[in-house]
Amino acid sequence: MKNTVRTFQEAKEKGEKITMLTAYDYSTAKLMDEAGINAILVGDSLGNTILGYDDTISVTMEDMIHHGAAVARGTKDTMVVIDMPFMSYQTSTYDALVNAGRLMKEGRANAVKLEGGASVCEQIKAITEAGIPVMAHIGLTPQSINAFGGNRVQGKSEEAAQKLIDDALAVQKAGAFAVVLECIPAKLATLITKKLDIPTIGIGAGAGCDGQILVYQDMLGMFSDYIPKFVKRFANVGDAMKAGFADYIKEVSEGTYPAEEHTFKINDEILDKLY
Ligand code: KIV
Numbered sequence: 001m002k003n004t005v006r007t008f009q010e011a012k013e014k015g016e017k018i019t020m021l022t023a024y025d026y027s028t029a030k031l032m033d034e035a036g037i038n039a040i041l042v043g044d045s046l047g048n049t050i051l052g053y054d055d056t057i058s059v060t061m062e063d064m065i066h067h068g069a070a071v072a073r074g075t076k077d078t079m080v081v082i083d084m085p086f087m088s089y090q091t092s093t094y095d096a097l098v099n100a101g102r103l104m105k106e107g108r109a110n111a112v113k114l115e116g117g118a119s120v121c122e123q124i125k126a127i128t129e130a131g132i133p134v135m136a137h138i139g140l141t142p143q144s145i146n147a148f149g150g151n152r153v154q155g156k157s158e159e160a161a162q163k164l165i166d167d168a169l170a171v172q173k174a175g176a177f178a179v180v181l182e183c184i185p186a187k188l189a190t191l192i193t194k195k196l197d198i199p200t201i202g203i204g205a206g207a208g209c210d211g212q213i214l215v216y217q218d219m220l221g222m223f224s225d226y227i228p229k230f231v232k233r234f235a236n237v238g239d240a241m242k243a244g245f246a247d248y249i250k251e252v253s254e255g256t257y258p259a260e261e262h263t264f265k266i267n268d269e270i271l272d273k274l275y
Pocket of ligand 1: 022041042043044045046083137180182203213214215
């Protein structure tokens with residue numbers, strides 16, 4: 001059964017956890033869909049993990065559409081959420097609507113995600129009123145890395161924690177169907193989760209959230225540039241890949257690959273006629 005915004009709401013009501021991972025390509029999305037993940041986020045984290053930038057600032061609408069459409073082609077039951085990149089929605093409600101529409105039409109998203117609280121509620125309201133589900137994202141919002149002065153845990157002071165509660169309630173009121181809580185104290189995330197009717201999806205926000213999300217290269221041990229404290233390594237795929245690459249290099253160098261069983265045959269009589 002296709003996961004939708006209703007799956008998210010029903011899971012919250014029943015107290016069932018929602019599972020999300022990022023993905024950026026067809027074959028990874030297909031594997032996640034077959035494994036039974038509820039939703040995939042085509043995150044603008046692809047700026048770091050796929051394109052090799054230091055941050056997400058340079059990611060474009062074209063990048064998101066290109067990778068989003070590939071993920072959508074790889075999914076059957078999984079809901080696909082595509083991130084709105086930096087400056088595709090902050091500039092105006094009109095830009096936000098046009099760009100959310102492009103992610104739906106060209107990227108084949110089932111929902112879009114954007115970063116920010118009360119300051120982007122006008123955009124959330126306009127996009128949801130156009131029939132496009134919006135996932136909000138508060139706490140550590142990587143598109144604001146220059147304003148934060150680095151990747152820091154958010155909401156530790158009374159004022160900052162209260163602002164996060166207010167932002168969460170504001171995005172819910174504006175129409176968001178769920179909200180990502182990134183890098184905030186676990187007890188604060190639990191409090192926000194209890195105050196909201198919509199589900200919270202945590203990343204570095206503890207077990208009290210309604211669901212969890214991780215960047216898939218982080219949880220599979222494929223990305224070592226920066227490993228946040230909240231990441232658990234569920235498999236060592238990076239090591240397995242490196243070992244496979246090294247074996248291939250060795251066998252090609254030694255001439256043991258390709259072997260007989262990997263080759264195509266031609267009739268010797270035809271060969272004899274060639275000059
Ligand atoms: O871009 C991304 O991958 C994200 C998640 C970390 C929530 O926004």
